[in-house]
Amino acid sequence: MASSSHTPSELSPPPGVPLAPAPWVLKTKLYLFTTIIKPTNRDDPVLQGLPPGSYVPGETVHPSALAPIDGAPQWKGGMMSVVLVRYEESPVGPYDELIFVSVADGFRNPYEKGTSGRITNIYVSSRGSVWNGRRNWNIPKHLARFEFTPTGSKSSTIKVFLPDAEKPFFAATVTDSYIPGIPIPARLLNPLMRIVQPPLLAGSPQDIQIETTDDWVSITPAYHGSWRIAYIRQAEPDLELYGDGLQFPRIKPFWIGAKFTGTIHFPEGVKVKKKTE
Numbered sequence: 371m372a373s374s375s376h377t378p379s380e381l382s383p384p385p386g387v388p389l390a391p392a393p394w395v396l397k398t399k400l401y402l403f404t405t406i407i408k409p410t411n412r413d414d415p416v417l418q419g420l421p422p423g424s425y426v427p428g429e430t431v432h433p434s435a436l437a438p439i440d441g442a443p444q445w446k447g448g449m450m451s452v453v454l455v456r457y458e459e460s461p462v463g464p465y466d467e468l469i470f471v472s473v474a475d476g477f478r479n480p481y482e483k484g485t486s487g488r489i490t491n492i493y494v495s496s497r498g499s500v501w502n503g504r505r506n507w508n509i510p511k512h513l514a515r516f517e518f519t520p521t522g523s524k525s526s527t528i529k530v531f532l533p534d535a536e537k538p539f540f541a542a543t544v545t546d547s548y549i550p551g552i553p554i555p556a557r558l559l560n561p562l563m564r565i566v567q568p569p570l571l572a573g574s575p576q577d578i579q580i581e582t583t584d585d586w587v588s589i590t591p592a593y594h595g596s597w598r599i600a601y602i603r604q605a606e607p608d609l610e611l612y613g614d615g616l617q618f619p620r621i622k623p624f625w626i627g628a629k630f631t632g633t634i635h636f637p638e639g640v641k642v643k644k645k646t647e
Contacts, residue, residue, distance in 0.1 A: 376587045376639035378505045381580060383498075390461035390502045394636040397459035398595070401544045402451055403602045403627035404473060409447040418443035423619040424470060424490045426512045428575060434584070435568035439478050446485070449473040452602075452612065452623050454528055454544065456518070462498030466516035468530050468540060470619060474562045481586055481642045487565040491618060493530060500578050507639045508567035508587045512575055524548070527605045532617065539617035541606030546629055551596035556635075564590040566642060587639035595632010601625055 383389050409419025416431055417424060425431060435444065453469040470491035477488040493514035494500055503511040515531040517538075524546040529538035567587045572579060602625055604612065611620045 376507075376585050376641045377583070378639075381505075383501050384578065387498045387501050388462055390498065390506075392506045392636060392638040394461050394506075394634075396457045396634045396636065398630065398632060398634050399456045399458070400630040400634075401454040401600050401602070401627060402630070403453075403600075403623035403625075404449050404451045405621055405623040407447060407450050407621065409443070409445065412443060419445055419447060420490065421615075421619040421621060423613055423615050423617060426491055426493070426510065427616060429510050429512070430571050430573075432569045432571055434480060434586070437480060439480060444478050445472070445476060445488075446478065448476050450476065450619075450621070452542075452621070454542070460499070462496055462502060465494055465496035465499050466518070467495075467499070468493045468514065468516075468618070471565065474564075477566070479566050479568070479586055479642065482566070486588070487563070488567060489565060493618075497578070500575070501580065504570055504578065505580050507589050507636075508570050508585070510567075510570055513578075529606065530618075537608060538606060539609075539614040540612060541604070541609055542612050543603050543605040544629075545601045545603075547599035547601070549599050551598035551629070551631065553596045554593075556592040556594055559593055560590050563593065564588065567639075585639075586642040588642050589637065589639050591637070592635040593630060593632065594635065595630055598629050598631075600627050600629040602627060 412419045451471050451473050455467040457465050471489045472487045475485035478485050492511050494511050495516045500511040500513055503509040515533050517529045519527045521527050527543045530540040531538050569584050572582050611622045613619050
């Protein structure tokens, strides 16, 4: 069950990184594409059925996120989403984002009977977003370099690189539908958008230090804006699918998805308390 607000670390941010506590309001353009993944290689002690690249290399996963529940892995399989975001305004300035996240009910956690979403792999183009995202919400952000290249009146090719790399580890072309967008009330989407994030360990990544707690944190972002149909296709011949299978999963989402345009309210994280508390 969710209870009191999560109390982030009071460690000072690195030089040049602003302190930006929650809540955040972000002006956003976001693409979301889903796929269905069946668990494979359940014997892997970290992936436990998730595809390779589901965690950023160098991120040491907290033991409580890997502990079996009733003898079974926490990820039960099902729908996962690739999310590509351009934040035009945020408390840490504009930045870009690539996310691998389960949809609505992919993960169990040690403290609740039900299931929820969870972000396992996420890259952003801002060190301010990395530090504050890890501090505020246990979101395991890492730094990357993004290239957005217009390829038509309604299409863009997006490539994501490690900061000093020449070849992308993710690439895709996204296209907006000509069908107009429609507003969807945030309250209808909230049950689908809730994520529960396990604790993070200090030193992952090594250049973004945070103090850690054992808190599991629940967050339900509220989306205020319009949604329209969008499409995705491959854009990089050197990548077998959309990711390289190391920095990001080598998967192929459904070709049709959604684009959101509007604002996202990202609230304070709420501590998920143990069932016995």
